[in-house]
Amino acid sequence: MTTHTGKVALPVRVLLALMLLSLAGCPRPPVKHDPPQTRTPAPPNELRVRFFAAGHGDSILLSTSDGHRVLVDAGRFVGGDHLVRRRLIPFFRKHRIQKLDAFVVTHPHPDHLGDPVMLRQHVAFNAIHTNADGAVLLTSLTPGLRKAARKAAGQGPPVRIVTLAQGDRLQFGQLHLHVLHPPKDAPPPAQVTSLSAQNDRSLVLRVHFGAVKLLLTGDLTIRGEKKLLATGQPLFAHVLKLGHHGRGSTSNAWLRRVRPRYAIATCGDYMGRMEKVCPKLAARLKKHHVKLYRTDLHGDVVIITDGRTLSVKTHPKHIYRPRHLK
Numbered sequence: 001m002t003t004h005t006g007k008v009a010l011p012v013r014v015l016l017a018l019m020l021l022s023l024a025g026c027p028r029p030p031v032k033h034d035p036p037q038t039r040t041p042a043p044p045n046e047l048r049v050r051f052f053a054a055g056h057g058d059s060i061l062l063s064t065s066d067g068h069r070v071l072v073d074a075g076r077f078v079g080g081d082h083l084v085r086r087r088l089i090p091f092f093r094k095h096r097i098q099k100l101d102a103f104v105v106t107h108p109h110p111d112h113l114g115d116p117v118m119l120r121q122h123v124a125f126n127a128i129h130t131n132a133d134g135a136v137l138l139t140s141l142t143p144g145l146r147k148a149a150r151k152a153a154g155q156g157p158p159v160r161i162v163t164l165a166q167g168d169r170l171q172f173g174q175l176h177l178h179v180l181h182p183p184k185d186a187p188p189p190a191q192v193t194s195l196s197a198q199n200d201r202s203l204v205l206r207v208h209f210g211a212v213k214l215l216l217t218g219d220l221t222i223r224g225e226k227k228l229l230a231t232g233q234p235l236f237a238h239v240l241k242l243g244h245h246g247r248g249s250t251s252n253a254w255l256r257r258v259r260p261r262y263a264i265a266t267c268g269d270y271m272g273r274m275e276k277v278c279p280k281l282a283a284r285l286k287k288h289h290v291k292l293y294r295t296d297l298h299g300d301v302v303i304i305t306d307g308r309t310l311s312v313k314t315h316p317k318h319i320y321r322p323r324h325l326k
């Protein structure tokens with residue numbers, strides 16, 4: 001039986017002669033080039049973290065260029081300010097943000113909880129992730145807001161209340177949020193009645209985006225920091241949002257563990273009082289070579305990162321000026 005392979009064996013010398021001939025005399029066949037690569041590599045995903053200038057109050061928006069959005073706190077609903085109406089809704093409209101992956105409330109004080117009812121009328125979210133249960137959240141609202149919340153509850157899909165504690169994790173694409181505090185066995189929020197103890201029960205989130213880390217600390221003070229330091233969890237972060245608006249927080253021991261490059265203080269007017277960063281805390285930051293940004297001086301502060309490098313932009317035109325100082 002014969003097998004045909006389609007190839008004819010030629011003596012080596014004949015082959016060489018044919019090759020030389022083809023190089024010397026024959027017209028060269030047109031050379032086909034592969035078409036140039038037109039596909040450009042996708043730009044690296046980017047995270048922007050905006051610390052809204054809200055006077056003495058917190059509101060932080062994390063947005064990735066591939067479309068994930070997490071809002072941590074919604075600013076103030078007291079002292080003549082209403083951050084949701086004044087800044088958040090116009091910002092969401094301008095940037096066509098219609099949905100949040102998560103709305104996190106570090107603790108239900110009025111300078112963090114804002115007006116969740118109006119917020120939900122303009123931007124969709126399915127749940128409020130917080131350190132408390134629904135009953136505590138409801139009693140934290142002003143009577144007017146509580147009434148509005150009850151009315152709104154009967155009109156649209158229900159908002160779930162998700163209680164977070166140490167060890168819980170949220171993930172949206174490349175954006176990871178690790179909950180470091182409060183511990184799971186902390187006293188239930190309904191039993192914590194003093195304002196300072198409620199501050200020290202704030203959610204503390206460590207944000208991971210590639211190699212870049214940010215630490216968001218709600219209103220944690222030095223007492224809460226001590227408890228968190230004792231857990232031995234990793235705390236290192238390139239960016240630290242100072243606990244409790246830069247007052248009564250951020251000990252030397254805390255700075256030695258977190259080792260931030262930048263610190264953000266969400267401070268300024270609170271019901272007619274200017275609540276500035278405590279001078280001793282500012283001195284500690286200087287000693288530890290930490291660059292301080294203050295929303296009362298710099299306006300909105302925006303961290304931009306591709307997960308490897310990091311830059312900071314400030315927007316002084318957004319500095320919050322209370323009505324009585326305008």
Ligand SMILES: [Zn+2]
Binds near residue numbers: 109112244245
């Ligand atoms: Zn606060």
